[in-house]
Amino acid sequence: MPLLLFSQVYDRLQKYRAQRPAPLLDSTQGLAQDLAKELHGEVASPETTELLYLLSKPHVQALLSVHDMVSQKEFDPRLPPLPPLPDYIEKEEDSIKIVRLVKNQEPLAKSEGAVTFKVIPGTKEEPDTADNKIFVRALFDYDPQADPAIPCKDAGLEFWKGDVLQIVSQEDDTWWQARRHSDANLRAGLIPSRQLQERRVTLQRPAVLFHPLRELKVFGAGLRKSFRLSRKESTSQRMRQKMDERHASIHLRIYQEVLPYRRKPEEPYRLVLLTGPNGVGVTELKRRLLLSDPEHFAVTVPYTTREQKKHEREGVEYHFVSKHSFVKDILNHKFLDYGEYKGNYYGMSLDSVRRAVAESKVCLLDVKPHVIAALYTSEFKPYVVFVKPPSIERLRLSRRKAKVLSSQNEQTPSKIFTEEDFQDMITSSQAMENKYGYLFEKLIINDDLATAFTELRDELTKIETEIHWIPNTWAHV
Structure with missing residues (x-):
């Protein structure tokens, strides 16, 4: 009987539903x-x-x-009024807060349509010790709004290449929780795990990552001090380049685990490595740094097999050695980089780098990117600066009258940059950044040499005096 009465009431309500009586x-x-x-x-x-x-x-x-x-x-339940907020709230305080849920400026109970609740990872208070904190440097850009695989786009954490992230949780194999270091917002967000991002990169496999770098025909002044120039490659160099390419294709760089570091007074300065495509101005930046403070900066002395000139001094401009001795050192892997020019060998040895670092000065090296891996150790703790060219339109304006030494294959002693040189510089820069970008700690765009020099000098001052980040493997040796 009660069910019948209830049914009758329901039918009567349905009858008057369309009339909407007031x-x-x-x-x-x-x-x-x-x-x-x-x-x-x-x-x-x-x-x-x-x-x-x-x-x-x-x-x-x-x-x-x-x-x-x-x-x-x-229709909404009558809740007691919200208590007033205190004047000061601890940012990391664990507490329960009473909030009013609204949608389209209306209380949630009065809203129409579907309502979806999203669970956002929160902060978790942990003991403030270095042992239980994991920091990584991101080696790629990530935008959760453009990621179709993320469970909730609003729960994702956006970051850029070079950002330092604190990993909050690695419990999930696919999505980690992290926050940006030194970010005022302590909220953790979802980021792709190392495994997930490695699978993505492996499936995409951009072709530019595995193409050998195109050697430029034009090189800047400074043959004596630098070997970042076109040259006849030896068999060992070609083999090393092939090994580097295979290594890059196997080991994908996603996150680099790092820790805070400040140089102690008794420790040597970090080795500064400058690299970039030929013609971008790396050698000139090194020269200006050396001239700005010769008592603070130092360079390595290269080796050569050519004859010593009258005005040259042994151990100052070069270390002069015989061809037999030079080839022997090549076979013993004592050279970081070497080449042949007009029948003479030129090279930079690992011992010369150690001698420069031992002088309690900042050792400056301009090298080809493939050399960086041999120096990327706890012994030198290199600070790698990649000097990048501006857009090709800016290159045409800023270097339209600049001259560089011509290569050994050309007849004229000097030449002006050509359109092909600009294209080669842009292409080579992109290839270097794609292949070796995980090693670059600082990127400087050399649009104006004076501005680039000031930016570089300021950055070197910071790493000498302030806390910064280094790979954690350098501290566990």
């Missing part, structure tokens, strides 16, 4: 209270007594209350 009053409880007061002042009669009895019944009061709530559309 209530005559929105406060029948108030009207009932006013009526009860007036009846108490009247002369008692059986009708008055019965009406007062009915108005006092809980069932009638509940019916009137429901009527008023429906007529006023107060």
